[in-house]
Amino acid sequence: MRAGGADGEAPLGSGFVLLWVRELATRMRDQRDYLTQLDAAIGDADHGINMDRGLAAAMEKVGGMEAESPGAILEAVGTALIFSVGGAAGPLYGTGFRGLGKALGERRRFDPEDLLMALRAGLEAIQNLGAASQGDKTIVDAFAPAIAAFERGLRAGEDLATSTARAREAAEDGMRATVPMQARKGRASYLGPRSVGHQDPGATSTALLFSALERAAGRGATERP
Amino acid sequence: MIQSVRRAALILKELGSSPRMGVTELGARLGLAKGTVYGLLRTLEDEQLVERDGETGKYRLGPAMLQLGNAFLDNHELRARSLLWAESLASRVAEAVRVGILNGRKVLIVHHVFRPDNSVQILEVGASIPWHACALGKAIAAHLEEDRRLELLDTDLARLTGRTITDHQVLERELRQVARKGVAVEDQEAIVGEAEVAAAVFNHLGAPVGAIGVAGPVERLLERGLAPDVVAAVRETARSLSREMGAGRVSAHAR
Numbered sequence: 465m466r467a468g469g470a471d472g473e474a475p476l477g478s479g480f481v482l483l484w485v486r487e488l489a490t491r492m493r494d495q496r497d498y499l500t501q502l503d504a505a506i507g508d509a510d511h512g513i514n515m516d517r518g519l520a521a522a523m524e525k526v527g528g529m530e531a532e533s534p535g536a537i538l539e540a541v542g543t544a545l546i547f548s549v550g551g552a553a554g555p556l557y558g559t560g561f562r563g564l565g566k567a568l569g570e571r572r573r574f575d576p577e578d579l580l581m582a583l584r585a586g587l588e589a590i591q592n593l594g595a596a597s598q599g600d601k602t603i604v605d606a607f608a609p610a611i612a613a614f615e616r617g618l619r620a621g622e623d624l625a626t627s628t629a630r631a632r633e634a635a636e637d638g639m640r641a642t643v644p645m646q647a648r649k650g651r652a653s654y655l656g657p658r659s660v661g662h663q664d665p666g667a668t669s670t671a672l673l674f675s676a677l678e679r680a681a682g683r684g685a686t687e688r689p
Numbered sequence: 690m691i692q693s694v695r696r697a698a699l700i701l702k703e704l705g706s707s708p709r710m711g712v713t714e715l716g717a718r719l720g721l722a723k724g725t726v727y728g729l730l731r732t733l734e735d736e737q738l739v740e741r742d743g744e745t746g747k748y749r750l751g752p753a754m755l756q757l758g759n760a761f762l763d764n765h766e767l768r769a770r771s772l773l774w775a776e777s778l779a780s781r782v783a784e785a786v787r788v789g790i791l792n793g794r795k796v797l798i799v800h801h802v803f804r805p806d807n808s809v810q811i812l813e814v815g816a817s818i819p820w821h822a823c824a825l826g827k828a829i830a831a832h833l834e835e836d837r838r839l840e841l842l843d844t845d846l847a848r849l850t851g852r853t854i855t856d857h858q859v860l861e862r863e864l865r866q867v868a869r870k871g872v873a874v875e876d877q878e879a880i881v882g883e884a885e886v887a888a889a890v891f892n893h894l895g896a897p898v899g900a901i902g903v904a905g906p907v908e909r910l911l912e913r914g915l916a917p918d919v920v921a922a923v924r925e926t927a928r929s930l931s932r933e934m935g936a937g938r939v940s941a942h943a944r
Contacts, residue, residue, distance in 0.1 A: 508811065509808075550882065550906050552881040595850050651880055661708070
């Protein structure tokens with residue numbers, strides 16, 4: 465599967481998107497207990513369980529969609545998350561994936577610039593629903609810097625694999641930066657100063673989203689099958 | 690007003706809003722000289738209202754604060770009377786129940802019964818939620834005297850989620866509807882994914898003293914519209930609680 469070759473006009477397609485979702489599902493399964501443990505400190509201790517269940521449901525739904533457009537696949541992932549994940553994570557990630565999918569529209573192939581545009585649309589959808597800004601100790605604190613780093617990479621002429629690696633690094637930095645923050649959104653905000661000193665579970669799962677993206681991009685471009 | 694008492698109170702509130710602070714930082718935040726802050730802290734420490742961390746030398750709230758906080762809850766009439774009602778409401782609808790009072794422009798949660806399913810949940814007693822973003826707040830506001838209600842409406846309505854009602858006219862219209870129906874509904878207006886159905890509790894003067902509500906995941910509470918059994922349970926509980934609070938002809942207000 466060639467997902468991110470540097471030669472073609474629009475190197476990305478359904479295979480790339482499906483790989484991204486599969487890599488994400490694997491990470492949610494592997495990190496389920498860790499995410500839940502983070503959530504136990506400032507939430508309902510269900511983030512890992514919810515995300516794992518949601519991605520498993522999404523994988524089941526998009527498993528046979530290779531022939532569909534990348535946008536349709538991402539929208540289906542979003543819908544699956546909304547309907548199978550409780551708490552705030554389902555609606556937020558679900559809306560984000562639907563935003564990504566809608567932004568890609570009907571096109572069968574897309575390039576890294578389209579991916580950047582779609583990621584922006586995904587974040588915008590998340591922010592429209594959650595009304596969170598950077599610094600509120602949420603998903604946004606990992607998502608926004610990741611997009612900015614991805615864009616810097618593309619502008620510097622770097623290939624998809626390198627740019628997504630930069631995005632993942634920035635997402636992880638953003639994730640770690642949530643530790644000293646006081647939550648201003650969601651149930652964690654009810655804890656006031658007690659939310660300080662804990663890494664945000666949502667920012668952590670967003671870092672996994674970009675780690676999965678890096679992996680999907682790297683596989684096609686640089687790794688042997 | 691006694692200046693030093695005011696200053697001591699401000700120190701306690703500052704310490705209550707951030708984990709721990711040093712004398713210099715507190716002085717800077719309150720615009721007070723270090724010596725003044727230090728003297729106040731020493732006195733508060735002597736009363737165990739604050740304590741000093743031996744390692745960092747920073748101050749945090751002390752153990753006497755817990756006793757005072759508990760005493761506030763124990764002496765709160767609505768909370769005391771709501772304990773059993775909240776418990777039975779929670780088991781009747783199998784969701785979490787919260788009791789709140791209006792404190793300035795926020796609703797202070799004074800009692801919280803967990804959803805009876807053995808899941809991990811955060812105790813929300815002590816949480817403050819902007820009144821316009823929660824069902825408890827809307828239930829109370831809908832029954833306030835007009836000038837008080839307009840006063841609340843005439844404030845900045847912060848956006849907590851994309852669904853928070855931030856338009857004054859829309860909110861005013863909704864409050865009229867709440868007053869008519871006797872229940873307020875919150876659809877992810879404070880937290881994404883969370884909903885609540887609440888009704889006001891009245892005292893012997895027919896004035897709202899607080900509200901009681903059922904809170905839970907939006908997909909369970911509101912998926913197929915507002916569940917009539919939840920509405921009925923909340924209304925009945927609020928009415929019984931009002932009667933205990935001395936409300937006479939509650940129906941005139943609650944309906």
